[in-house]
Amino acid sequence: MKAQHISLTALSLLPILPISAKETNTDKPNIVMFLIDDLGWNDFSCYGSKFYQTPTIDSLANTGVMFTDAYAACTVSSPTRAALMTGKYPARLHLTDWISGWNYEWAKLKIPEWKKYLSLEEKTVAEYLKEAGYTTWHVGKWHLGDDEKYWPENQGFDINIGGNYKGAPIKNKQGCGGYFSPYCLPRLENGPEGEYLTDRLTNEAVQLIEQQGEEPFFLNMAHYAVHAPLGAKPEILKKYEVLTDSSYFQNNATYAAMIQSVDESLNNIINALQRKGVLNNTLIIVTSDNGAVHRTSKNYPLRKGKGSEYEGGVRVPLIINWKGHTLVGKSTEKLAITPDLFSTILDAANVNVHDKNVDGISLLPIIQGKTTEERPIFWHYPHYHDGGARPYSAVRLGTWKLIKQYDNDSYELYNLKADISETKNLNKKYPQKVKELKMILTQWLHSVKAQFPTPNPHWDPKKEKKKGKYNGI
CATH class of the missing domain: 3.30.1120.10 (Arylsulfatase, C-terminal domain)
Incomplete structure (x- = not known):
């Protein structure tokens, strides 16, 4: 099944209308968590990029709320993903580095014996939602444990497509094609030779939406893009090779093409929600797991990038859109960090969390324009x-x-x-x-x-x- 590619997004075409009779189950909205890998704070045009083109994401920001001061829970991938799943800071989980981490044996300090998996004792957002009657899907990157027992199907997800121990697409001399099939990824069958991974994962998600019954669903759409090894569709790559301008602080044509494919992915998912008649009752969250790799996409004016303690390593874009429930076309300087997404999702779904160790707070008051207290965030x-x-x-x-x-x-x-x-x-x-x-x-x-x-x-x-x-x- 091929995903649709249209120039205008469903969001830009649709006025904000009262929720239809078909969409009255507002106590349990559908949830799309759209997580992009290694994407920087200013890698969307609505966040200031002059080179990358993201019309769908821009439309989502224009009809929802854009956070200017949002952060990943960590400067690298796995801890942020664990924080999203549990609502807890990586430090509390003792899952503080990407799996399997770096080994600097001659460094001045010895790193602690940290967890290299998301413990099954932790209750994930998917497990909470499943108890509340949701169908739960994970599509894409997982990277929260090498052993299969820690993979999505054992962490509250009814369906796992492509979630495994890998933190990036596999590209090697044995024939694994990175972003192009054959993928060689556990939990994802290879497609036709040359099929593009971002499109494939999108098609899988669209099919799940189209086949869903009346039950609310949670889609954890966790793209491998735009993580290295970089790989873009040739026809889109050619477009950005022509548009490359040395005066821009961002000028990697391959990376730009990958971002466009991610934007098209979100567009196709939104179109599927619209066709299904559930777009108005779907909470959509778009963010990244850490900053961009500095040598790939300059994070200017932020300092450094992924793997750094400075803003370029941890400040990320965050857009939240839920028609009829959020402000429209607003930006906020209120602080937000990954564990908050766990709490926001469950708050929107009217699910109570009694775990006193949850660190995240619901962002619903912020996106609804209510006054909130200042609070510290940590790394x-x-x-x-x-x-x-x-x-x-x-x-x-x-x-x-x-x-x-x-x-x-x-x-x-x-x-x-x-x-x-x-x-x-x-x-x-x-x-x-x-x-x-x-x-x-x-x-x-x-x-x-x-x-x-x-x-x-x-x-x-x-x-x-x-x-x-x-x-x-």
Whole structure:
């Protein structure tokens, strides 16, 4: 079955109308969680890109709410996905790095023994929704455990298409084609040679929607795109090769073409919802699991990218659209972070969560224009990463962000409203602000029982420096 490709999105064509008789079950809306992999904060045109074209996503923002200060729970993939599934910070889960993580044996600090799977003891958003009468589908990337027992079908999903241990498409000399079939991905049969992975996953999701009965559904649409190894459809790639402009801070034609395919994927899903007659009663959330890889898509004006403790590593786009239930065409500077999506989804579905360890808060009051209190958000990454991160913890409260670097026991303080690029470390100028945020961060780390790096008995400064990657060289 081929997905439709049309130039105008269903959202731009449809006025906001009263919900029809067919869509009266508003206590249990359908939910589409549209998660893009390694996509940066400004990789949509509605977020400022002059090169990437995202008409569907732009329309979704224009008829919903766009968050300017939304964040991933981690600077890398797996912890963010675990936070989405559980509503808990990665530090609380002790799942703090991508699976299987980096090993810097000569580094100054030794990383803790962290979990490399999403524990079956954790109750996922899919399990909550399933108990509430939802049909639950996972389509795409999972990356939350190598053993099959940790895969989606054992974490509350009725159907798992393409979810496995892999964090990226498989491309090798044995014939696996990356974004082009044969995929060689567990839980996804190969398609015709040359079939494009983003299209295939979309077609699978569209078919699930079209075949669904009257029960509400939860679609966790987790694209492998736009993760490396990059691969784009030739006809779209040619378009962006012509449009490439060296004056743009973004100019990777392959990456641009992949983003267009992701945008078309969302368009096709929205069209399927419209044909099914359930679009007006569907909550749609679009976001990313971490920032873009800096060498692939410059995150300017943000500092660095995926694998970094700075804004380019963790600030992501977030758009929420639920017709008749959210503001229209509004942007908000209210803080949001991945665990909040868990709580937002369950709040929209009228599902009560009694787990006192859930960290996320519902964003429904924000997207409905209600007054909300300021609160801190946190990160804890006791690891090294070749994107630049050293073991760190961080807190953002209001416009202030404090970063604790463990390898030299130092603090960095930034005022993001005045300095979104994090160029001026204000720790010496505002010692009282450092003290305030340090106390908040320390209390939080204690409350979640965070794991910490320890001195590495095998530390070799010469070999560490030669490795050179994790400090951004």
